[in-house]
Amino acid sequence: KRPYYAVLGGVSTGRMYATRQEAESALELMLSTSRPDLFSYTLDDCYDAWSDVAYRDMGRSSRRGYELSWSYVPESLRQKFARDVRTDDFQAVIDGLQARGLSDSTANHVKFLYSKLCQWMMQRDLITKNYAAFLVVQKTEHRKISTFTAEEVAKIQALANGDSEDRAVQTAMLTMIFLFTGMRISELFTLSVSSIHLEAPVPYLQGGVKTEAGKNRVIPIHRRILPFFQFFCDRAEGDLMVSGFCGNKRPDGWRSRDYAKMLESLGISYRVPHNTRKTMATNAAQAGVDQIALAKLMGWTDIDVGTKYYIAPEAAYLAAELDKLDRSGNS
Incomplete structure (x- = not known):
């Protein structure tokens, strides 16, 4: 009687059928499968x-x-x-x-x-x-490169220095780490505690994925984010640094819930986490960081990758660079 089931050697297809013919067709399909036990x-x-x-x-x-x-x-x-x-x-x-x-x-x-x-x-x-x-x-x-302004970074920094037990504060800590390492979200969320060397004379981490130039690259830990690395490493419940975070530990969940809500609470327009990487590249380039060193820090095969896809100089910086003409006797 209805409903019908298709069972072969004690293994069911996992569903009901309205007619006997449908159930028999399912059995025939199971018989043609080399591993009927995988059918469900x-x-x-x-x-x-x-x-x-x-x-x-x-x-x-x-x-x-x-x-x-x-x-x-x-x-x-x-x-x-x-x-x-x-x-x-x-x-x-x-x-x-x-x-x-x-x-x-x-x-x-x-x-x-x-x-x-x-x-x-x-x-x-x-x-x-x-x-x-x-x-x-x-x-x-190719989208226009959008970076975080100095004022927006200052807002995130101020929040990150708040109550460390607060979820939004910890989210700001992770965002600051992104802003000062240039790591991709897939890299930071798979970074192991053992890859972070806080006790070295110059604290650094070793990690990275995607390209040969980016794999296992060495990234010095800037003093502004050193306390945040220490915080998450001390609280880590597993091999991954992000296991010390109190919110979403998967990139997609963190991006859509923790990160997006934090930006909204600070009145900062939404940008995908990858824009923190572009911000790091732009700030480093404008600060005069050696191009070869910057390419190694970011994991680029060459500096052209940065100038094409990452670095977006602000108008004020470009104007200041243009002012150098006055100092060169070309006025």
Whole structure:
């Protein structure tokens, strides 16, 4: 009697069917699958099974890159039967990321992860094609570089110096760390305590991902943010420095909840966390930091990357530079 179920060797498809014919069709599909026991796997189950093997021989930075991409996948999609996940499901994820201003690179990393999962499922006959191949990542136009002003940085600094038990204060601390290290959000949120050397004659951290020039780069810790590093390292509950933070410990949650709310409370217009990296590059360039040193600090392959995508000199700085003509006898 209705509803009908499809069960093979004690393994169910995990759903009910309105007609006997639908249930029999599901059984036929199970019989054609090399691993019927995987038929009721959710996407989350597939990720766990894939990562359990893939992560064994993977470097820490690569692994954390995949983990960051997985963090963008909503729970509702994770709990969907893997055999039912299609291109449209992940296209919605990618479109959502790009609508929020995240980079093409972030969207492509999510696409690449889904491709890996599709390959794993194809090998086990759960699906017949790599649906990730049909995903479209829109190439966004180069946006005008937007940085935080000195007045805005001062507001964030003032908040960061407040009650350290306050969630907004700790959020400001992390934002100051971004502003004075130039780290990407994926880098800071995967930074281990063991990579931070506060007792060295010159305190520094070693970390970074994405490019060869950026991996495991050395970044001296500026005195203005040294107390914040000490605070989070002392409170860390695990290997990651961010485990000492009292709010959202995943990049996406921190960005949309803690960080956005902090900026709003200070009356600062929203900018994605990556703009802190651009602010660091711009401030360093305007302060006269050696170009080779700046490229190494930021993890660029060359300084041209900075001048094209990161450095946005303020009009006052450019005017002051132009005034040098007066001092050179060209007035």
